[in-house]
Structure formats: structure tokens, C-alpha cells
Amino acid sequence: MQPNDPILKLRDVQVHFPVKTGVFKRVTGHVRAVDGVDLDVRRGEVLGLVGESGCGKTTLGKAILQLVRATQGTVTYSGEDGETELTSLDDAGLFRFRKRLQIVFQDPHSSLNPAFTIFGSLEDPLRHYGVKTREERRKIVGDLLEAVNMRRESMDRYPHEFSGGQRQRIGIARALSIEPELIVCDEAVSALDVSIQAQVLQLLMELKREKNLTYVFITHDLSVTEYLCDRIAVMYLGKIVELCDAEDLYANTLHPYSQALLSAIPVADLDKKSRRIVLQGDVPSPVNPPSGCPFHPRCRYVVDRCKTEVPELRRFKSAKGEHMAACHLIDQPLAEQPLRTESP
Amino acid sequence: MTDANATRPRTRRDAQFDKIRDREAALAGTRQHTARFMSKFLNNRLAVVGFVIFAVICLMSLFAPLIAQHDPMSPNLRAIAKPPSAEHWFGTDKTGRDVFARVLYGGRVSILVGLGSALLSAIIGVIIGVYSGYVGGWLDWIAMRISEIFMSFPQIILVLLLVAILGQSLLNLIVIFTLTGWGGIYRMARARMLSIREEEYVQALRSFGLGPARIAYKHMLPNALGPIMVNITLSTAAFILQEAGLSFLGLGVPLSIPTWGNILNAAQDLRVLEQNWWIWLPVGATISLFVLSVNFIGDGLRDATDPSQQG
Amino acid sequence: MANEVALTVNGLKTYIYTNNRCNRALDGVSFEIRQGKTLCIVGESGCGKSVTADSIMQLLPTLSRIEDGEITYHGPDGPVRIDQLPRDGAKMRAIRGKEIAMIFQDPMTALNPVYSIGFQIKEMLKYHTGLGRSDRHSKAIDLLRSMGIPLPEKRVNEYPHLYSGGMRQRAMIAIAMSCNPRILIADEPTTALDVTIQAQIFELMDTLKRDHGTAIMLITHDMGVVAELADDVAVMYMGNIVEAGPVGKVLRNPVHPYTRALLESIPVLGRGKDQEIKAIPGQTPDPYNRPKGCQFADRCAYRIGACDQMPDETQVAPDHRVTCWRYEEFAADAAE
Ligand SMILES: Nc1ncnc2c1ncn2[C@@H]1O[C@H](COP(=O)(O)OP(=O)(O)O)[C@@H](O)[C@H]1O
Ligand SMILES: Nc1ncnc2c1ncn2[C@@H]1O[C@H](COP(=O)(O)OP(=O)(O)O)[C@@H](O)[C@H]1O
Ligand code: SF4
Ligand SMILES: [Mg+2]
Ligand SMILES: [Mg+2]
Numbered sequence: 001m002q003p004n005d006p007i008l009k010l011r012d013v014q015v016h017f018p019v020k021t022g023v024f025k026r027v028t029g030h031v032r033a034v035d036g037v038d039l040d041v042r043r044g045e046v047l048g049l050v051g052e053s054g055c056g057k058t059t060l061g062k063a064i065l066q067l068v069r070a071t072q073g074t075v076t077y078s079g080e081d082g083e084t085e086l087t088s089l090d091d092a093g094l095f096r097f098r099k100r101l102q103i104v105f106q107d108p109h110s111s112l113n114p115a116f117t118i119f120g121s122l123e124d125p126l127r128h129y130g131v132k133t134r135e136e137r138r139k140i141v142g143d144l145l146e147a148v149n150m151r152r153e154s155m156d157r158y159p160h161e162f163s164g165g166q167r168q169r170i171g172i173a174r175a176l177s178i179e180p181e182l183i184v185c186d187e188a189v190s191a192l193d194v195s196i197q198a199q200v201l202q203l204l205m206e207l208k209r210e211k212n213l214t215y216v217f218i219t220h221d222l223s224v225t226e227y228l229c230d231r232i233a234v235m236y237l238g239k240i241v242e243l244c245d246a247e248d249l250y251a252n253t254l255h256p257y258s259q260a261l262l263s264a265i266p267v268a269d270l271d272k273k274s275r276r277i278v279l280q281g282d283v284p285s286p287v288n289p290p291s292g293c294p295f296h297p298r299c300r301y302v303v304d305r306c307k308t309e310v311p312e313l314r315r316f317k318s319a320k321g322e323h324m325a326a327c328h329l330i331d332q333p334l335a336e337q338p339l340r341t342e343s344p
Numbered sequence: 345m346t347d348a349n350a351t352r353p354r355t356r357r358d359a360q361f362d363k364i365r366d367r368e369a370a371l372a373g374t375r376q377h378t379a380r381f382m383s384k385f386l387n388n389r390l391a392v393v394g395f396v397i398f399a400v401i402c403l404m405s406l407f408a409p410l411i412a413q414h415d416p417m418s419p420n421l422r423a424i425a426k427p428p429s430a431e432h433w434f435g436t437d438k439t440g441r442d443v444f445a446r447v448l449y450g451g452r453v454s455i456l457v458g459l460g461s462a463l464l465s466a467i468i469g470v471i472i473g474v475y476s477g478y479v480g481g482w483l484d485w486i487a488m489r490i491s492e493i494f495m496s497f498p499q500i501i502l503v504l505l506l507v508a509i510l511g512q513s514l515l516n517l518i519v520i521f522t523l524t525g526w527g528g529i530y531r532m533a534r535a536r537m538l539s540i541r542e543e544e545y546v547q548a549l550r551s552f553g554l555g556p557a558r559i560a561y562k563h564m565l566p567n568a569l570g571p572i573m574v575n576i577t578l579s580t581a582a583f584i585l586q587e588a589g590l591s592f593l594g595l596g597v598p599l600s601i602p603t604w605g606n607i608l609n610a611a612q613d614l615r616v617l618e619q620n621w622w623i624w625l626p627v628g629a630t631i632s633l634f635v636l637s638v639n640f641i642g643d644g645l646r647d648a649t650d651p652s653q654q655g
Numbered sequence: 656m657a658n659e660v661a662l663t664v665n666g667l668k669t670y671i672y673t674n675n676r677c678n679r680a681l682d683g684v685s686f687e688i689r690q691g692k693t694l695c696i697v698g699e700s701g702c703g704k705s706v707t708a709d710s711i712m713q714l715l716p717t718l719s720r721i722e723d724g725e726i727t728y729h730g731p732d733g734p735v736r737i738d739q740l741p742r743d744g745a746k747m748r749a750i751r752g753k754e755i756a757m758i759f760q761d762p763m764t765a766l767n768p769v770y771s772i773g774f775q776i777k778e779m780l781k782y783h784t785g786l787g788r789s790d791r792h793s794k795a796i797d798l799l800r801s802m803g804i805p806l807p808e809k810r811v812n813e814y815p816h817l818y819s820g821g822m823r824q825r826a827m828i829a830i831a832m833s834c835n836p837r838i839l840i841a842d843e844p845t846t847a848l849d850v851t852i853q854a855q856i857f858e859l860m861d862t863l864k865r866d867h868g869t870a871i872m873l874i875t876h877d878m879g880v881v882a883e884l885a886d887d888v889a890v891m892y893m894g895n896i897v898e899a900g901p902v903g904k905v906l907r908n909p910v911h912p913y914t915r916a917l918l919e920s921i922p923v924l925g926r927g928k929d930q931e932i933k934a935i936p937g938q939t940p941d942p943y944n945r946p947k948g949c950q951f952a953d954r955c956a957y958r959i960g961a962c963d964q965m966p967d968e969t970q971v972a973p974d975h976r977v978t979c980w981r982y983e984e985f986a987a988d989a990a991e
Contacts, residue, residue, distance in 0.1 A: 052849035199936075226925075227922035227926075250927075263854075266857075268906070281805070
């Protein structure tokens with residue numbers, strides 16, 4: 001088990017939700033929330049998953065944890081005991097692996113059970129994983145709270161007594177409670193005020209160092225991913241359109257969508273103002289995705305081929321290791337790409 | 345005071361605002377938890393009053409043998425349809441039975457029927473609704489269809505049917521009410537579950553691999569308890585009224601057993617209604633008072649469990 | 656016409672009286688909005704940004720009151736004291752929409768779901784202008800087209816739920832702009848939208864400012880938005896403006912500890928993985944239990960005894976002011 005070995009391998013993962021209409025709830029189509037994702041998560045890395053709302057980030061995160069089951073494709077976990085295909089296991093079989101994969105949610109208000117004290121919420125998973133005595137559980141929960149910079153005594157209070165940032169930290173403590181190897185952070189800081197967001201980001205980084213964690217960090221905020229992530233996957237309409245080293249994404253953006261996304265981010269630095277690339281129109285519906293390249297109706301470089309042929313996620317050489325992108329027009333690796341010449 | 349309000353006429357609300365503002369200014373820095381708690385509690389006066397009335401009626405019925413001086417069943421031919429007196433506080437009915445004793449003993453049956461059926465239907469409704477609401481799928485579908493059958497059938501016909509099959513008895517009445525009543529609580533519990541199911545803490549529990557029964561009953565149910573309690577109180581009241589109604593129609597508990605409904609039965613006679621007010625008025629008032637008090641408690645519970653009211 | 660002051664707010668105090676408590680949501684706020692300029696009001700949630708906007712529009716909750724201060728609208732017919740107008744009087748209604756328009760964070764709650772978008776635009780035109788029926792219809796289509804809504808002839812008759820989030824916000828702006836208001840107040844107009852849609856809305860607002868000379872007051876919690884759009888910026892914290900001035904001065908040389916802390920707490924795109932971010936310790940105080948003096952004192956590294964009293968507003972330059980006892984020491988440290 002080397003640090004950079006994949007901990008998770010996703011192969012052609014699809015999650016399609018049926019759309020039911022009418023009185024008889026007939027299935028009239030499918031929401032292609034995740035539509036064929038190939039991805040390796042490496043042990044010890046922070047992998048950013050970015051994209052606009054509705055592009056399938058949350059669904060992909062849940063599919064990793066088997067909270068929604070993939071309708072096609074495989075998720076394979078590899079650990080000390082070799083490789084296991086999680087997608088083929090049933091609930092009982094998954095039990096052993098649940099302990100290794102955890103999730104932190106976005107909404108600090110709905111992520112804790114209002115009817116229980118913090119201890120009440122956190123103790124049940126512990127009991128489930130064999131911590132028998134109450135004393136032991138209290139000690140563990142206390143330690144966890146201290147690990148996320150909160151006081152031990154907080155465990156006997158109710159969620160409504162805490163602020164958003166504190167609740168988010170409790171959510172992190174809960175995810176840590178069974179000592180997972182990988183944590184999916186689904187917009188874990190998006191609902192927080194910026195000053196609190198920084199506290200939580202720093203906490204996440206400290207914990208990662210201490211406990212040797214792997215994160216899949218889902219967010220729509222590309223400034224946060226740049227700071228936090230080692231690699232970044234950009235999603236559009238259920239597909240990964242670009243996947244590369246974090247620095248490479250900013251220095252050498254290949255996919256036209258990533259370019260537009262990056263240029264649209266307001267930068268809090270007056271000296272770094274760049275020209276916005278304004279995309280026309282909205283993200284198409286995932287029920288009827290466009291033919292060919294899903295991005296073609298909004299792409300400013302679109303050629304005929306884009307409308308009919310689905311671009312593969314292809315590998316390009318780069319200074320920082322591999323750089324994957326799904327676009328027909330990036331044909332000369334690292335040479336003059338039509339994409340980087342600014343159009344008027 | 346300030347020129348912002350100079351041209352705007354001062355209203356009562358302004359005076360109220362001034363009072364609040366000045367009080368806060370005076371208390372700045374200090375905390376005043378207890379005062380706030382008391383005021384919140386007192387705001388719920390009705391619920392407290394309701395609870396007191398409820399407790400008094402329940403206790404008096406429970407201890408009826410100690411309180412009542414007369415046997416509620418044995419007629420006294422020397423005192424037929426007598427108005428209230430020191431001997432018979434609520435007077436006597438047409439066969440000379442003490443109305444006060446009958447109201448007390450009647451309470452035992454009526455409250456048992458009301459509370460008993462409400463609790464039973466709640467237990468059934470909650471057990472089915474919570475689980476099927478959380479798990480969904482075919483189980484949910486079947487439970488939903490069954491409850492729809494019970495609920496779309498006109499209730500009175502169902503009652504008539506069941507009475508015809510099962511006959512008249514106390515137990516049968518409870519069975520009938522439970523059968524017709526569980527659907528409402530089931531649907532409410534299920535609906536609550538459907539919305540709680542999407543909360544992130546439930547997802548978190550699932551990600552720990554906890555079983556569905558544990559998540560549904562231990563973690564989700566407490567969050568649905570508020571409306572369920574309210575529903576129990578409301579259906580208690582409804583069942584008591586229904587028992588009175590059914591007994592009034594001669595479909596409820598056998599006439600020989602005193603229940604509030606059976607006592608009220610006497611008022612079917614127009615002469616009694618006009619001339620012997622003591623036969624029906626006290627029991628009518630007791631029923632109203634009891635139902636009202638239960639409703640007050642229900643409202644109080646609803647407020648108390650409303651998250652926006654939590655401090 | 657540019658730089659002409661369109662609205663002045665002076666010493667505004669708005670208190671909210673829900674739950675039998677008094678929340679001093681705004682405690683002495685002053686600023687001005689100029690024609691053809693964008694003023695950004697920036698601050699964390701609960702600092703009073705929306706209450707500021709609602710005070711100007713007189714759209715405050717019932718249990719609230721403007722305690723003190725002036726809001727003056729400098730209209731074509733001379734100044735109007737908005738704070739003295741009855742909340743729903745004819746005069747206020749005439750200003751609202753025609754002279755000062757507002758767009759909200761959530762366009763779905765601001766649009767009426769049972770009327771078509773076109774109907775809602777035409778309603779505004781009917782109320783505030785003398786246009787005839789067919790003129791109103793063509794004006795509505797023109798407005799939608801100018802907001803970049805595709806197929807406006809067809810879309811004009813559609814209902815809000817058929818619009819996507821970004822289109823709804825554009826329709827909101829179309830309604831807001833229908834009477835050519837002199838001031839546009841935008842309360843976090845893009846917080847609920849994706850960045851690529853946000854970019855579209857910002858492009859639109861820049862055009863309005865340039866072509867119509869509209870004075871814009873843009874409320875946001877995002878320093879990035881401030882850097883992109885603002886001409887002037889006012890930083891709010893717990894009901895006070897702690898620092899205000901031209902965006903270049905405030906972002907490059909902040910003189911209030913809070914402004915600086917805010918700027919340092921966010922990762923900035925393009926600064927790479929090694930950038931340092933500094934969290935602000937603690938959390939914003941309970942609005943019902945505010946500190947007596949400087950509201951930021953509990954979290955401030957520069958706090959001294961004097962900070963238990965409310966500092967006064969000080970001009971560090973004719974167009975740059977700060978509310979802090981120790982801004983001089985702070986500015987000196989920051990310069991190093
Ligand atoms: N349980 C579900 N049933 C049907 N559609 C769903 C469900 N969950 C998500 N979707 C749809 O799948 C798409 C992707 O959603 P999501 O993964 O939540 O996106 P993101 O997290 O990137 O915003 C959206 O169009 C959403 O409406
Ligand atoms: N309708 C309302 N009822 C009660 N309190 C309110 C209301 N609107 C705002 N407040 C309070 O006023 C303060 C300022 O809120 P607001 O202006 O909405 O903040 P923001 O800067 O996030 O827009 C907060 O303490 C908030 O709780
Ligand atoms: S007044 Fe004091 S506490 Fe407030 S910001 Fe300035 S130095 Fe800090
Ligand atoms: Mg999501
Ligand atoms: Mg707001």
C-alpha cells in the first residue's frame with residue numbers, strides 16, 4: 001500500500017434516476033446525474049470535484065459511499081486486504097467498508113439530529129462498531145470534539161445551541177468517529193461565512209496531516225480547491241471534462257468549459273482581474289443532454305464534429321504528470337492548441 | 345423623540361417598541377433566562393388549564409368508587425327524575441339512578457375508549473408509518489393502499505358493518521375505532537418520515553451502515569413525535585365524541601353500562617330534554633370540557649414542539 | 656450626470672422588535688450612492704446588509720422601526736426624505752419601482768408564480784408610465800431581449816417556473832429596469848446562482864451602469880464580487896460600517912482590522928497552493944447580546960481598553976473613512 005496507490009477506482013460509473021410522470025407514475029425518461037465517470041482516488045490526496053450545481057457532484061459522492069447505488073459501472077476499493085468491488089456488495093457485505101469511507105455534508109442545519117444531544121447523535125455509530133461501554137463512548141466523543149477544537153462539555157448540548165461553523169465541526173467529528181480512511185466533503189464549507197470557512201478549511205487540513213486521510217472535496221468554489229486540492233476533476237452534466245493536477249488546471253487550462261468557469265470566478269485581488277468569458281445560455285437538462293460533446297451548445301470553439309461525436313477523456317502530457325481532458329480540439333499535446341489563443 | 349418619527353404619527357406600537365428598547369438597554373450585558381422561560385411558560389396558560397381539567401376529570405373517574413355515594417347501576421324507585429339536591433348532586437335520571445355517579449363511572453369507560461383507541465391507533469399507525477415511510481418501496485405501497493381503503497370508506501357505514509359483525513361491546517368499540525383511526529396517524533407519520541428522510545443526518549447514519557429499523561425508530565421517530573402527540577390528543581377527543589354519538593344511536597357500548605354517550609342517550613326523549621335538564625346538561629358539559637381540555641393540551645404540545653419556538 | 660449623488664443615508668438606525676426583543680440591526684449607518692457608480696456593501700451574514708436595503712425601500716418587517724437617521728433620495732424634483740414617508744403611502748409606492756428598484760437573492764420568491772413574466776413587467780409599466788397597451792407589450796419584449804433572454808416573443812407569455820434560475824434573475828432585472836429607475840438595489844442577486852450565470856448577470860449590471868447611468872447598490876458577502884464590480888465599497892460588521900471608500904483604497908490598503916482579516920481569510924484564485932489564509936478567531940456575536948463598544952472587539956488582535964466604547968467614524972482621506980480606535984497603529988503595522 002504505497003501512499004499514491006489508488007484507494008478507490010471508479011470505472012464507467014453511471015447513476016440514472018428515473019423520471020416518473022403522470023398519475024400512473026410511468027417512467028418517461030432518466031436524469032443522467034452521473035453519466036460514465038472514470039476516476040482514481042489516490043491514497044492520501046485531496047481530490048477536488050468541481051462544477052456547477054446539478055452537474056452530479058453530490059450524486060457521485062454518494063455513489064462512492066454506496067448511499068446511492070450506481071446503475072452501471074464499478075467502484076473498487078483497495079486496502080490492506082486487496083481489492084473489493086463495492087458496487088457488487090449488498091448492505092451486509094458493505095458493513096466492513098462503511099467504516100473506511102465517510103461523508104461530511106453541506107448544510108450545518110440539517111446534518112445533526114435536533115432531537116438528540118451531540119453525544120446521543122455520535123454514540124450510536126460507535127456502539128455499532130463495537131465500542132461497548134458508555135464510558136468508553138463518552139471518552140471517544142470527548143476526544144473527537146477536542147480534535148475539532150471544541151470543548152468536551154459540548155457533547156451534552158443540543159445542535160440548536162451551536163453556530164453554523166460549530167455544527168460543521170461536529171459533523172466532521174462525527175465523520176472521524178470511526179476512523180475512516182477517506183472522507184467525502186460535500187460542499188462542507190459552502191454554507192459558512194468566509195471567516196468561519198477559513199477555520200474549517202484549516203481544521204480539515206490539520207486533520208488530514210494528523211490522521212493520514214484522503215479527501216474527495218466537492219465544491220463549486222474554485223478558489224477553495226486551488227488552495228486545498230492536489231488534483232481537480234471538473235464535471236459538466238454528469239461527466240468529467242478535465243482532470244489534472246491542481247496547479248496545472250490553473251496554469252494550463254485545457255477544456256473550454258474549465259476556462260470559462262475559471263474566468264467567471266470573481267477574484268478578490270484587484271491586480272489579478274482577468275477578462276470574463278461569458279457563456280451563453282444555461283446548463284442543459286440532464287434528462288436530455290445534448291448530443292456529442294455535452295458542452296457544445298455553449299462552447300465558443302464548437303465545430304461540427306462536436307455536435308455528433310462524444311469526446312473521450314484523453315491523456316495529455318504535462319509538466320505535472322498526467323492531464324486529462326475531454327475535448328476534440330486539443331489535438332497537439334502541449335503544442336499550439338487552438339484553445340489558448342484568445343478569440344476576440 | 346427623534347426627528348425620524350417627527351412627521352409620522354406615533355402609534356401604540358411605537359410605545360411598545362420604546363418599552364422593549366429601554367428594557368434591553370437597561371439590561372444590557374446581563375442575562376435573564378429565567379424571566380424569559382417563565383413568560384414563555386405562562387404564554388401557554390391554556391395548555392396548563394387544559395391539563396388541570398384533564399387531570400381532575402381523569403382522577404375523579406378513576407376514583408369513582410371512592411367519590412360517588414351511589415351505585416350508578418341500581419335504580420332507586422323512590423327518587424325518579426329528581427332535580428339536583430344535597431343527596432344527588434346532579435339529580436337522578438328516569439329510573440332513579442344517581443346522575444353524578446353515572447357521569448363519574450361513565451368517564452371510566454369513555455376515557456378508556458377514547459384514550460385507548462387513540463393510543464392503539466397511534467401505535468399501529470406509527471409502527472407502520474415510520475418504517476414504511478423510511479424504507480419506501482412495495483411495503484410502503486401496500487400500507488398506503490390499505491389505509492386508503494379504510495379511509496375512503498364512509499366511516500359510519502364501516503362502523504355499522506363492524507357492529508353488525510362483531511356485536512356491541514366495549515372491546516369491539518375500541519377495535520372499531522382503532523381500525524378506522526390508524527390511517528390518519530399512519531399517513532401523518534409517513535409524511536413526516538418522507539421529509540425527514542432527506543435530512544443530512546439520516547444520510548450520515550446510513551453512511552455508517554446502521555440498519556433501517558434503528559434509523560427509523562430510534563433516530564427519526566423522535567423528530568416526528570410532536571405532531572404525533574398532537575394527533576393522539578385530537579383523536580382522543582374525536583373518539584370520545586364518536587363513542588357518545590354511536591351510543592346515542594344505540595351502536596356503541598351496551599346501554600346497561602354507563603358511558604357518557606349512554607347517559608346522553610336519555611336526552612333522546614324530548615320531554616327529558618325540555619324538563620329534566622340535569623340529566624343531560626352535566627354530562628354534556630363534562631364531555632365538552634374534557635374534549636376542550638384535550639384540545640388545549642394538543643395545542644400546547646404543538647407549540648412546545650415547534651422548532652421555531654425553541655430557545 | 657455621473658457622480659451626482661442619488662441617495663444619501665445618514666446615521667441610520669433600524670431596530671427589529673420580534674419576539675419581544677430588540678435587535679439593533681443597524682446602529683448608525685451612513686453612505687451615499689452616486690449616479691453611474693456601483694457601491695458594494697459587503698459583510699458576513701446577519702451584519703445588516705439586507706436591513707439596509709429594506710430600510711431604503713421601506714420594505715422592513717412590521718415589527719421594526721427606523722429609530723434615527725435620514726434617508727434622502729435626490730430625485731428630479733428635489734430631495735425626498737424617504738424615512739419620513741408612510742411605509743405604504745402613495746408617495747413611497749411611486750418611488751418604489753419607478754425611481755428606486757430592487758432585485759432579490761431568490762428570484763422565485765420575488766416573482767409571482769401565477770402570472771406570466773410579461774404580465775408582471777407590463778403591470779409595472781402600467782402603474783408607473785403612461786404607455787398604451789400594445790406599447791407596453793412591445794416594451795416588455797424589448798426588455799427581455801435586452802436582458803439576453805432567448806426568444807423573448809415566446810418567453811414573454813411564460814410563467815416563472817418555466818424559467819431557469821439565471822433567467823428568472825434576468826427577468827427580475829427586466830422588471831426592475833422597466834421604468835428606468837435611477838437607483839438599482841441588488842441584494843445578493845447572484846448568491847443562489849452558478850458562477851457562469853453570475854458572470855452573465857454582472858455583465859448585464861455593468862451595461863446598465865454604463866448605458867443608463869443607473870446608480871447601483873450591490874449587496875454581497877463575496878470580496879471577489881467587490882473587486883470585480885465595485886467603484887466604492889462599504890464593509891459592514893454587526894450593524895455598523897467599519898470602513899468605506901473607493902475600492903482601490905479599501906482593498907489595497909485596508910485601515911480597519913476587520914477588512915484586513917476578511918481579505919486574509921479567503922483563498923484567492925491564482926495565488927496557488929502555498930498561499931496562506933488566516934481564519935478570524937471566534938464568531939460573530941449574538942445580535943441580542945452585542946458588545947458594548949466596537950462590535951469587532953472580541954475577535955480583534957488590536958483591542959485595547961478604549962475599544963469597550965464605540966469608536967467614532969474618522970476620515971483617513973476625504974473619501975475613505977474608518978470606525979476604529981486604533982486604525983493608525985493598525986495602518987502603520989500593515990504598511991510594514
Ligand atoms: N434522488 C434523486 N432523484 C432524481 N433526481 C435526482 C436525485 N438526486 C439528484 N438528482 C438530479 O441529478 C442531478 C445531479 O444532482 P446532484 O448530484 O445533486 O448535483 P450537484 O451536487 O452537482 O449540484 C440533478 O439534475 C438532480 O436534479
Ligand atoms: N424579518 C426579520 N425578523 C427578525 N429579525 C430580522 C429580520 N430580518 C433581519 N433580521 C435580523 O437583523 C439582523 C441583520 O440581518 P440582515 O440584514 O438580514 O443580514 P444580512 O447582512 O445577512 O443581509 C440579523 O441579526 C437578523 O437576525
Ligand atoms: S476599535 Fe478596537 S477592537 Fe475594534 S477594530 Fe479597532 S482596534 Fe479592533
Ligand atoms: Mg450538491
Ligand atoms: Mg441578506
